[in-house]
Structure formats: structure tokens, C-alpha cells
Amino acid sequence: MVPTNIRVIYGDTDQMGVVYYANYLRFFEAGRNEFLRAAGARYRHVEAEHGILFPVVEANVVYRHPARYDDLVRVETTLAELKRASLRFTYRVVRTDDERLLAEGHTVHACIDRAHKPVRLPEPIAELLRAQTLPG
Amino acid sequence: MVPTNIRVIYGDTDQMGVVYYANYLRFFEAGRNEFLRAAGARYRHVEAEHGILFPVVEANVVYRHPARYDDLVRVETTLAELKRASLRFTYRVVRTDDERLLAEGHTVHACIDRAHKPVRLPEPIAELLRAQTLPG
Amino acid sequence: MVPTNIRVIYGDTDQMGVVYYANYLRFFEAGRNEFLRAAGARYRHVEAEHGILFPVVEANVVYRHPARYDDLVRVETTLAELKRASLRFTYRVVRTDDERLLAEGHTVHACIDRAHKPVRLPEPIAELLRAQTLPG
Amino acid sequence: MVPTNIRVIYGDTDQMGVVYYANYLRFFEAGRNEFLRAAGARYRHVEAEHGILFPVVEANVVYRHPARYDDLVRVETTLAELKRASLRFTYRVVRTDDERLLAEGHTVHACIDRAHKPVRLPEPIAELLRAQTLPG
Numbered sequence: 001m002v003p004t005n006i007r008v009i010y011g012d013t014d015q016m017g018v019v020y021y022a023n024y025l026r027f028f029e030a031g032r033n034e035f036l037r038a039a040g041a042r043y044r045h046v047e048a049e050h051g052i053l054f055p056v057v058e059a060n061v062v063y064r065h066p067a068r069y070d071d072l073v074r075v076e077t078t079l080a081e082l083k084r085a086s087l088r089f090t091y092r093v094v095r096t097d098d099e100r101l102l103a104e105g106h107t108v109h110a111c112i113d114r115a116h117k118p119v120r121l122p123e124p125i126a127e128l129l130r131a132q133t134l135p136g
Numbered sequence: 137m138v139p140t141n142i143r144v145i146y147g148d149t150d151q152m153g154v155v156y157y158a159n160y161l162r163f164f165e166a167g168r169n170e171f172l173r174a175a176g177a178r179y180r181h182v183e184a185e186h187g188i189l190f191p192v193v194e195a196n197v198v199y200r201h202p203a204r205y206d207d208l209v210r211v212e213t214t215l216a217e218l219k220r221a222s223l224r225f226t227y228r229v230v231r232t233d234d235e236r237l238l239a240e241g242h243t244v245h246a247c248i249d250r251a252h253k254p255v256r257l258p259e260p261i262a263e264l265l266r267a268q269t270l271p272g
Numbered sequence: 273m274v275p276t277n278i279r280v281i282y283g284d285t286d287q288m289g290v291v292y293y294a295n296y297l298r299f300f301e302a303g304r305n306e307f308l309r310a311a312g313a314r315y316r317h318v319e320a321e322h323g324i325l326f327p328v329v330e331a332n333v334v335y336r337h338p339a340r341y342d343d344l345v346r347v348e349t350t351l352a353e354l355k356r357a358s359l360r361f362t363y364r365v366v367r368t369d370d371e372r373l374l375a376e377g378h379t380v381h382a383c384i385d386r387a388h389k390p391v392r393l394p395e396p397i398a399e400l401l402r403a404q405t406l407p408g
Numbered sequence: 409m410v411p412t413n414i415r416v417i418y419g420d421t422d423q424m425g426v427v428y429y430a431n432y433l434r435f436f437e438a439g440r441n442e443f444l445r446a447a448g449a450r451y452r453h454v455e456a457e458h459g460i461l462f463p464v465v466e467a468n469v470v471y472r473h474p475a476r477y478d479d480l481v482r483v484e485t486t487l488a489e490l491k492r493a494s495l496r497f498t499y500r501v502v503r504t505d506d507e508r509l510l511a512e513g514h515t516v517h518a519c520i521d522r523a524h525k526p527v528r529l530p531e532p533i534a535e536l537l538r539a540q541t542l543p544g
Contacts, residue, residue: 015285021192025158044478056157070452149423162283180342206316293464297430328429
């Protein structure tokens with residue numbers, strides 16, 4: 001699990017006074033980026049050096065409790081599944097001041113090349129991800 | 137089913153050259169608003185006159201094919217389930233120029249009052265929604 | 273002047289109950305796109321066929337009166353200045369139900385090629401824009 | 409000057425491969441929040457305890473050089489002017505790895521109460537802001 005802290009701004013909220021539901025997918029992306037960075041597989045480099053993209057094929061969010069303006073939330077990101085040509089991340093969004101679970105969800109990603117064809121995840125990247133996932 | 141047309145702007149896209157995955161939830165919301173308006177239950181009025189809110193408790197998107205800048209997409213919104221204190225909408229996002237399905241998904245909403253307590257959907261609103269759902 | 277109607281969604285608002293200030297720049301972009309389309313110079317085609325981009329070099333917004341959820345606003349877009357290698361658009365955002373001016377502003381754009389070098393606006397595009405600007 | 413670091417995510421970019429122009433206003437807001445926090449006048453508290461809001465009445469951005477995905481940018485926020493019933497912040501957005509200036513701009517804010525009437529900035533808040541602005 002890789003933690004990422006995010007401070008909620010006004011621009012994340014809506015007139016219900018809580019974080020707008022789409023913005024949790026932004027939080028998930030920030031968490032995913034930090035997971036990949038922690039694994040030594042920064043997504044910027046995966047794209048630039050390996051010509052590999054991880055487009056989202058499915059996203060799911062369950063909203064437990066609203067995040068509010070100025071909350072410091074922690075996104076906890078885990079690589080739950082690593083297949084030949086796809087990845088599945090799971091996320092928990094927790095409010096840091098009372099550790100309350102605000103939302104959880106997952107995303108599934110394909111692995112494609114620049115021509116947008118599905119390809120096998122390159123072994124050097126797969127190894128880095130496995131090491132981050134199962135650090136034992 | 138209620139259709140809502142949306143023109144994709146630059147601000148909806150990301151550097152992969154396609155609509156950013158979180159923005160489909162904005163499209164779904166636009167579709168939901170138009171569904172409620174078509175039913176005669178504009179959400180603005182549901183909030184203001186009945187003191188009822190429909191916060192999202194779950195959202196799901198399956199991404200089939202990317203939407204791109206300047207595409208005119210049609211969100212097709214259906215009320216799939218209407219329970220005592222919750223609603224479930226389903227959505228299909230279709231590119232209008234070739235009728236290709238780009239994404240589909242659903243959202244589940246609670247029905248709460250201003251004190252954020254779950255409440256039964258007021259009968260006048262439930263009737264309007266049933267009429268829109270089953271127009272026979 | 274080219275008008276573009278936009279329906280304000282929940283996702284555009286913030287917890288002050290009004291449209292978040294950054295989102296007016298999204299509205300301006302929607303207006304700019306429709307201006308170019310009306311001129312016969314769809315930005316998608318300007319990019320794809322002429323290899324020309326119009327990155328923003330300055331943006332300004334003056335906020336007069338707040339736009340709110342479910343408002344139908346009209347963005348009025350005008351090409352105020354057309355130089356050799358730059359354009360300046362002005363915008364007025366008006367609430368349609370009472371014609372109240374909500375915001376106004378401008379953007380300045382450079383004209384660059386794919387190599388990100390400043391270039392002269394191609395004459396065929398310049399002609400289309402002049403025709404839209406001064407339809408006399 | 410108060411610095412705030414922000415990591416650019418995919419959701420901040422557009423298909424030109426750079427940060428979408430409206431998102432700099434989100435960066436400015438994050439900087440403004442941290443300025444107020446550093447001053448001991450967290451905006452959340454200004455709202456809740458003093459019943460004071462700082463709606464934006466003008467925003468301006470000059471775009472010097474594009475920010476890109478995964479850049480770590482620093483927003484440098486300064487309170488440039490503190491009048492009886494208004495504030496003016498200036499911002500510089502700098503890429504941290506080479507200290508390149510990416511954008512700069514300002515926002516002007518009114519001081520209003522919950523009834524949306526212009527009011528004088530409460531003296532305790534004004535004092536905190538002056539102390540942060542001129543720490544000598």
C-alpha cells in the first residue's frame with residue numbers, strides 16, 4: 001500500500017458542501033501515480049521509455065462519508081491484480097484527522113502500446129510492480 | 137430514456153488525447169439533471185421545495201472507446217430502480233456521428249433530508265419519476 | 273458575436289453555492305470553440321489540417337454576479353483582435369432567464385506550429401476569422 | 409510569500425500535453441489557502457467563525473511556459489494589497505526542478521458577510537494577514 005496525502009480545495013467541492021463525486025477519481029489517479037513512483041515505475045517514464053499506456057477500462061467508487069473543504073485526506077493505493085495485459089488498483093480515501101473511511105473503489109487498466117494495441121506488460125515494469133505489491 | 141447532448145471541450149481531455157476518465161461522471165450528472173427535468177422533477181426544485189437531496193453512494197463506469205475533443209456525445213439516462221429511499225440511474229454515452237458506444241455505467245443515490253437523515257422519497261416526486269420511467 | 277448556451281451542473285459549483293471561478297475559463301473555451309466553428313474554422317481542423325495551435329498566453333475574468341446550479345448561461349464570444357501571429361477573444365457570460373451579465377473577460381492566444389514555434393496565422397484561416405468578425 | 413507544492417496529474421492536462429489553462433486558477437486557490445493557513449487565518453475558520461467570505465471579483469493569468477504531467481510545481485503566493493473590504497493576491501507558478509517560471513497572475517477578492525453584503529475585513533483577521541505580509 002502506498003499513501004498519498006491530498007488537501008481538499010474549494011474547487012473540489014460542490015454546492016452540497018462536500019467533494020464532488022467525480023473528483024474522487026482525480027484522487028485515485030494521484031494515488032496511482034504515487035504508487036507507480038514508489039515502485040520505481042513512474043508513469044511518465046513508462047509512457048516515454050517503454051511506449052506503454054495504461055488506459056482505464058473500468059472505475060468504481062463507493063462513497064461512505066463526505067470529504068469536505070480543507071480536509072487532509074490520504075489515498076491508500078494497492079495493486080490488487082497484475083495480469084499479462086491488465087492491472088487492477090484498489091483505493092481507500094481516509095480523512096487523516098480521525099482516520100474515517102470516506103470512500104473506496106477500484107480501477108482496471110489495460111496495457112496498450114502507442115498504436116493503441118493491447119500488449120503484454122513489459123517484464124521490467126512487471127517486476128517493479130510485483131516488488132512494490134509483495135515486498136517480501 | 138432521456139437523451140442529453142454534450143460537446144467535448146479541450147478542458148475535458150487529457151494528454152492521452154481523449155476525455156479524462158473522471159469527466160464521464162460529469163457527463164452522467166448532466167444526463168441525470170435532464171432526466172429529472174424531463175420528469176418534471178428538476179433537481180433544483182427537489183432540493184429547494186422538498187428539502188430532499190440525492191447524494192451519490194456508488195458510481196461505476198465501463199470505458200468502451202475513447203471520446204475525443206469536439207465529439208458530440210449523447211448521454212442516454214434511464215432510471216433503472218426506484219426504491220423507498222434510493223434511486224439507481226444507468227447511463228450510456230454514445231458518439232452521435234457514428235452511434236458508437238463510448239462508455240456506460242450507473243450511479244446509486246440515497247434520498248436524504250437537509251439534516252442528512254435518510255428519508256422516504258416524497259410520493260409526488262416518486263410519481264413523477266415513475267411516470268418518466270414507464271411512460272405507458 | 274457568437275452565442276453558446278451552457279447549462280450549469282453541480283460539478284461546476286463549489287460550496288459557496290455558485291460556479292467555481294476557474295470554470296468560467298471552461299465556459300470561455302466552449303464559446304471560443306463555437307466561434308471558430310461558426311467561422312468555418314473548427315479548431316479540430318485548424319490543428320489537424322494546418323498543424324496550427326492557439327495556446328493561451330493570457331486570460332482574464334471579471335466576476336460580476338454569481339452563476340448558480342441549473343442556470344442556463346449564454347457565452348457571447350467575439351474576436352476582438354486578429355494580428356499576424358496572435359488572436360484576442362472577448363467573452364460575456366449572461367444568465368438567459370433575466371439577461372443579467374454574470375462575468376466578462378478575454379483571452380489572448382499565440383499562433384504556433386507543431387514544433388511550438390510562433391508562426392503567422394495561415395491566410396485561409398485568417399480570412400475565415402475576419403469574415404466572422406466583420407460580417408459586412 | 410508562502411510556497412505550496414503541487415504535483416501535476418493527468419487530470420490537470422489536456423490533449424496539447426500541457427496543463428489546461430483553467431487549472432492554474434485551481435493552483436492559485438491552493439496557494440491562497442496555504443497563505444491564509446500560514447497567516448493563522450485558515451479560510452475554513454474565517455468562514456465558520458467570522459461569517460466572512462472572500463469571493464473572487466477578478467482573476468488574471470499570464471502563461472509563460474507550459475507545466476506538464478508529473479511536474480512538481482511551486483505556487484508562490486503573496487498578499488499584494490489589503491484594503492478595508494478587499495484583498496489582492498499575486499501568484500507565481502514555478503517548476504521546481506529547474507526553477508523556471510511557468511505562469512503568474514493575480515486575484516482580487518471582496519470581503520462579504522453571509523448575507524452577501526460587502527463588509528469591512530474584521531480587524532483580528534486583518535492583523536494576521538498584515539503580519540504574514542510584512543513579517544518585519
